[in-house]
Amino acid sequence: xxxxxxxxxxxxxxxxxxxxxxxxxxxxxxxxxxxxxxxxxxxxxxxxxxxxxxxxxxxxxxxxxxxxxxxxxxxxxxxxxxxxxxxxxxxxxxxxxxxxxxxxxxxxxxxxxxxxxxxxxxxxxxxxxxxxxxxxxxxxxxxxxxxxxxxxxxxxxxxxxxxxxxxxxxxxxxxxxxxxxxxxxxxxxxxxxxxxxxxxxxxxxxxxxxxxxxxxxxxxxxxxxxxxxxxxxxxxxxxxxxxxxxxxxxxxxxxxxxxxxxxxxxxxxxxxxxxxxxxxxxxxxxxxxxxxxxxxxxxxxxxxxxxxxxxxxxxxxxxxxxxxxxxxxxxxxxxxxxxxxxxxxxxxxxxxxxxxxxxxxxxxxxxxxxxxxxxxxxxxxxxxxxxxxxxx
Amino acid sequence: xxxxxxxxxxxxxxxxxxxxxxxxxxxxxxxxxxxxxxxxxxxxxxxxxxxxxxxxxxxxxxxxxxxxxxxxxxxxxxxxxxxxxxxxxxxxxxxxxxxxxxxxxxxxxxxxxxxxxxxxxxxxxxxxxxxxxxxxxxxxxxxxxxxxxxxxxxxxxxxxxxxxxxxxxxxxxxxxxxxxxxxxxxxxxxxxxxxxxxxxxxxxxxxxxxxxxxxxxxxxxxxxxxxxxxxxxxxxxxxxxxxxxxxxxxxxxxxxxxxxxxxxxxxxxxxxxxxxxxxxxxxxxxxxxxxxxxxxxxxxxxxxxxxxxxxxxxxxxxxxxxxxxxxxxxxxxxxxxxxxxxxxxxxxxxxxxxxxxxxxxxxxxxxxxxxxxxxxxxxxxxxxxxxxxxxx
Numbered sequence: 166x167x168x169x170x171x172x173x174x175x176x177x178x179x180x181x182x183x184x185x186x187x188x189x190x191x192x193x194x195x196x197x198x199x200x201x202x203x204x205x206x207x208x209x210x211x212x213x214x215x216x217x218x219x220x221x222x223x224x225x226x227x228x229x230x231x232x233x234x235x236x237x238x239x240x241x242x243x244x245x246x247x248x249x250x251x252x253x254x255x256x257x258x259x260x261x262x263x264x265x266x267x268x269x270x271x272x273x274x275x276x277x278x279x280x281x282x283x284x285x286x287x288x289x290x291x292x293x294x295x296x297x298x299x300x301x302x303x304x305x306x307x308x309x310x311x312x313x314x315x316x317x318x319x320x321x322x323x324x325x326x327x328x329x330x331x332x333x334x335x336x337x338x339x340x341x342x343x344x345x346x347x348x349x350x351x352x353x354x355x356x357x358x359x360x361x362x363x364x365x366x367x368x369x370x371x372x373x374x375x376x377x378x379x380x381x382x383x384x385x386x387x388x389x390x391x392x393x394x395x396x397x398x399x400x401x402x403x404x405x406x407x408x409x410x411x412x413x414x415x416x417x418x419x420x421x422x423x424x425x426x427x428x429x430x431x432x433x434x435x436x437x438x439x440x441x442x443x444x445x446x447x448x449x450x451x452x453x454x455x456x457x458x459x460x461x462x463x464x465x466x467x468x469x470x471x472x473x474x475x476x477x478x479x480x481x482x483x484x485x486x487x488x489x490x491x492x493x494x495x496x497x498x499x500x501x502x503x504x505x506x507x508x509x510x511x512x513x514x515x516x517x518x519x520x521x522x523x524x525x526x527x528x529x530x531x532x533x534x535x536x537x538x539x540x541x542x543x544x545x546x547x548x549x550x551x552x553x554x555x556x557x
Numbered sequence: 558x559x560x561x562x563x564x565x566x567x568x569x570x571x572x573x574x575x576x577x578x579x580x581x582x583x584x585x586x587x588x589x590x591x592x593x594x595x596x597x598x599x600x601x602x603x604x605x606x607x608x609x610x611x612x613x614x615x616x617x618x619x620x621x622x623x624x625x626x627x628x629x630x631x632x633x634x635x636x637x638x639x640x641x642x643x644x645x646x647x648x649x650x651x652x653x654x655x656x657x658x659x660x661x662x663x664x665x666x667x668x669x670x671x672x673x674x675x676x677x678x679x680x681x682x683x684x685x686x687x688x689x690x691x692x693x694x695x696x697x698x699x700x701x702x703x704x705x706x707x708x709x710x711x712x713x714x715x716x717x718x719x720x721x722x723x724x725x726x727x728x729x730x731x732x733x734x735x736x737x738x739x740x741x742x743x744x745x746x747x748x749x750x751x752x753x754x755x756x757x758x759x760x761x762x763x764x765x766x767x768x769x770x771x772x773x774x775x776x777x778x779x780x781x782x783x784x785x786x787x788x789x790x791x792x793x794x795x796x797x798x799x800x801x802x803x804x805x806x807x808x809x810x811x812x813x814x815x816x817x818x819x820x821x822x823x824x825x826x827x828x829x830x831x832x833x834x835x836x837x838x839x840x841x842x843x844x845x846x847x848x849x850x851x852x853x854x855x856x857x858x859x860x861x862x863x864x865x866x867x868x869x870x871x872x873x874x875x876x877x878x879x880x881x882x883x884x885x886x887x888x889x890x891x892x893x894x895x896x897x898x899x900x901x902x903x904x905x906x907x908x909x910x911x912x913x914x915x916x917x918x919x920x921x922x923x924x925x926x927x928x929x930x931x932x933x934x935x936x937x938x939x940x941x942x943x944x945x946x947x948x949x
Contacts (some may be wrong), residue, residue: 323807328718328815335842339850377771380790380798386843396798398772398788406772406788408800413714415817416839416852419824423720425807432811447808450727451778457730460808 173499177266177485180207180230180241182256183248184215185342187270191245191477199478202485209235236263243294243488244479245269249344250352252277254283257295257498261286266294268484271361273297273501275352277509277527278535281503287498295498296484301362302369302495303479305470306438310424310431311370312466313440320428320446325371325399325407331418332359332411339389346389349541352534354391355413356381356508365496366506367409368422373503374407376522381515386414387523390542397511409511429463438468454531558938562726568879569658572599572633574624574648575640576607577734579662583637583869584615591725594877601627624648628655635659635686635880637873641736642744646675649890653678658686660876663753666687667744669901669919672894676903678888688876688891693754694761694869694887697862700825702816703762704862705832712838712915713817717763717791717799723810724751724803731781738781741933744926746783748900749803756896759801762816765895766791766799768914778799778806782934787908789903801903823876830860884898895917 179195181188181288188210208219209229219228227234231254232466236244236259245255254274260267267287274280287295301307313319332355344350345550356364360513386393393414399407412418421434429442443450443461450461476480478497486492506523513530514521571587573580580602587597600611601621610920611620621627624644628636628651635658638648646666652659659679666672679687693870706710724747736742743749748756771789778785785806791799804810813826821834835842835853842853867874878884898915905922906913 207846322806324722324802325838326720326802330716330817333852335851336844337847341849378790380770380792382796382798385796388741390720394798396790398770398790400772404774404777406786408788408802409717410716410800412716414839415822415841416835416842417822417833417855418817418823418852419815423811425722425810430809430811441809443660443808445804450808452728454727455729457727457733458725459727460725463809486645534683544791548854 175489176202176204178206178240178242179203179481179485180209180226180235180243181205181244181247182209182235183243183246183270184208184210184219185247186468187244189218191247191481192219194478194481195551196223200485202489207235207238223261224332233259236260236265240427243484245298250348250357251279251350254279257283258286258474258498261290261293261295264293265292266484266488267498267553268296268298268481269498269501270298271365271501272357272505272508273498274505275357276531277502277505278531280505281527284499284502294484294494296480296487296494297365297475297496297498297501299362299365299496299500300476300480301366303476304474305472306433306436306474307366307370309438309470311434313427313431314370314424315374318440318442319424319426319431320443321448322371322401322403322424322426322449324405324424324425325367326421327363327367327407327409328419328421328534329363329409329411330415331420332413333416333418334359334387334393334413335385339387342502345536346387346391346393346554347541348390348534348537353508354389355411356392356395356511358415358510359415360411361504363409363411364507365500366422367407368503368507369500371405371407371477372401373506374401374522377507377510377514378520379511379514382514386412392512392515393509395515397514413436431468438470440466440468442466446497452514466467490549562870567881568594568596569880570598570632570634571595571877572601572618572627572630572635572639573597573637573639574601574627575638575662576611577604577639580637580639581607581610582659583639583873584611586870586873588615591639592873592877594881595873599627599630599632625651628652628657633657639861640664641742642749643671643742646671649675651676653682653685653687656682658688658876658880659890660688660690660873661890661893662690663750663757663893664897665890665899666745666897667749668923669894669897670923672862672897673919676891676894686876686880686886687733688879688886689873689888689890690750690869690895691754691757691888691892692868692872693758695868696866697864698825698828698866699758699762701830701860701862702825705823706762706816706818710820710832711816711823712820712835713840714763714793714795714816714818716797716817717759717815719755719759719799719801719814720800720811721752721755721814722802722807723774725753725808725810726779726785727803728779733781738779738783738785739933740782740926740929743783745900745904746781746785747803748787748903751805752803752900753896755801755803757892757900758814759799760895760899761892763797763799764793765898765915766793768792768912769899769902769906770912771903771906773904778804785905787903787907789906814835830862832858832860834858862903862922942948
């Protein structure tokens with residue numbers, strides 16, 4: 166089937182820029198038939214080995230070295246950008262200028278100034294679809310929790326705590342890519358590479374905090390120049406507080422999200438959502454109760470969800486359906502900046518050794534990051550693509 | 558039976574100073590036969606209503622207004638000090654000087670300088686027994702975890718997290734005592750009143766941290782002048798980190814302690830101890846493994862304990878057995894300062910808005926606390942004794 170025929174069949178002609186760990190996974194999903202609205206018509210990678218892989222496995226696709234060549238080729242209606250983070254905004258901006266829809270891998274970028282440029286360009290092309298690969302938003306647990314929060318079932322937010330320490334990585338992982346875990350190549354460590362999902366979900370569920378104090382430990386568990394261990398304290402506008410703890414050094418690690426509101430407590434752990442539902446709002450109970458130690462009565466509920474957790478293919482399918490039929494995205498690309506604001510604020514708090522308020526000085530963040538890039542270590546390219554199966 | 562006969566039967570003649578919430582509970586335990594080595598021979602309380610209670614319920618006991626009178630009366634071999642925290646060290650010092658053994662309710666005191674005086678006096682009387690009422694050390698879960706840590710089963714400490722937010726209290730509770738939840742009366746809030754157990758267990762299990770940064774919120778959930786919501790970040794000497802989150806405002810709240818070492822992860826929650834045991838030390842695995850995402854293999858174990866959780870009577874029985882037969886205490890009184898160091902450091906970090914290193918400037922802490930006491934609010938005495946059953 167030719168590209169022309171694909172278009173006639175009303176499929177989105179997609180080009181993947183970056184056939185590395187993530188891009189390969191996306192390509193395999195599409196090739197295996199999980200994305201019926203998408204035709205994979207192009208691929209780009211700077212590494213000859215990955216271009217060879219693309220030629221072998223995607224015989225119908227045009228293969229390019231540079232993302233810009235792919236964008237200019239006319240072979241695609243849309244691009245999926247899965248290259249190192251620094252390049253996300255530049256390629257997305259170029260895609261929009263060429264009239265292409267863009268799906269961007271997380272994080273949206275490395276610093277917010279560049280992401281704001283990307284959003285501004287997207288806003289100049291309201292006819293184009295701009296999506297972020299926040300595949301964890303498709304998880305039934307988080308979707309259900311979001312629904313409960315939005316409907317008021319938890320009451321007003323009081324506290325949140327996320328221990329997300331099951332992002333284990335070996336030293337081999339860090340040695341496998343020249344750009345990986347360097348300031349110049351990746352712009353950060355666990356906050357930029359592994360945690361964009363949780364930082365997005367955090368702001369999606371609880372909103373953005375207004376104050377952040379973070380303790381980021383550099384190369385604590387691995388020989389790297391960026392953080393692999395973070396503990397952050399958060400304060401939200403209504404006074405609610407939070408902690409966010411992450412690392413790539415703990416095994417087996419924990420993934421436990423607890424959100425407490427005035428009407429109860431929700432915990433996501435072990436792929437289950439449990440809710441302790443107060444029979445009365447705690448704020449009313451506190452002043453009305455004539456006993457000293459008594460809590461509001463509550464019931465513990467194992468919350469039922471729809472059980473669906475469709476991950477990356479679902480994000481791509483929604484992207485295509487948005488382009489073709491105006492159906493809703495999983496995550497609008499403009500929302501990508503919010504999790505990045507959180508990680509930038511955590512970095513800056515650690516660098517300055519003090520609390521950072523949001524919004525923060527985005528130019529200062531950029532300048533501090535560029536300083537770090539100047540002395541960023543050079544790593545040898547090893548041309549390794551690792552299967553990411555089960556790792557995100 | 559006369560006091561003389563009790564002594565001849567080789568019981569410890571105990572006087573309880575303070576027949577409030579805690580003192581009453583101790584008296585009832587002894588009166589109900591849970592402490593066979595102890596004869597309750599005296600009681601003191603400044604409130605007439607509590608002295609009347611003592612006369613009615615402890616007919617064999619001499620009843621006093623002042624603790625000092627009880628100490629000087631010759632009716633006791635030992636005292637149990639269960640009065641407002643500021644008075645703990647002074648009464649213990651007086652007891653030692655009168656040749657009496659002393660069991661002190663937690664916290665050991667309000668500031669470390671006064672506790673150091675108490676310890677110095679105890680050290681001048683090595684023949685006397687000095688115990689702290691750390692009843693949570695009798696809990697089989699924590700005893701077993703301590704044994705596992707000490708035996709090296711967890712490996713080197715990497716991270717700890719304690720969400721201890723199930724100390725719920727109503728406004729009625731805070732209104733029930735004139736000294737409660739004031740700087741001058743109690744010297745603090747949830748850190749001083751509810752958390753001494755957890756702060757002691759934290760240092761007992763993990764050692765004292767060397768750095769603390771805490772966010773203490775004053776009267777956030779209640780009309781009080783002290784903290785009722787705390788999030789603290791900890792760093793230990795070997796670089797391990799921790800978070801400690803507590804409040805009296807969450808319902809139903811959480812009590813979840815997680816300790817991660819290089820050989821696995823232990824979690825105490827819902828009165829269960831679960832251990833994820835790595836088959837190989839993570840630190841060795843990290844550098845040896847030739848895969849990027851693979852964790853060490855592990856097994857999940859529901860840890861068996863002896864099931865015993867004897868609480869306050871066990872602490873008192875060990876105290877009596879130490880006096881009578883030299884058997885081990887649950888907690889030596891000298892260890893009481895360690896949890897207090899932690900709470901003082903958290904308070905001072907919040908007051909100064911910066912990280913505090915341990916050891917800290919104890920005179921500065923004292924001076925800052927005394928400043929707060931100067932403007933401490935006056936509350937009307939309401940003469941209420943609340944049953945503490947199930948609350949500690």
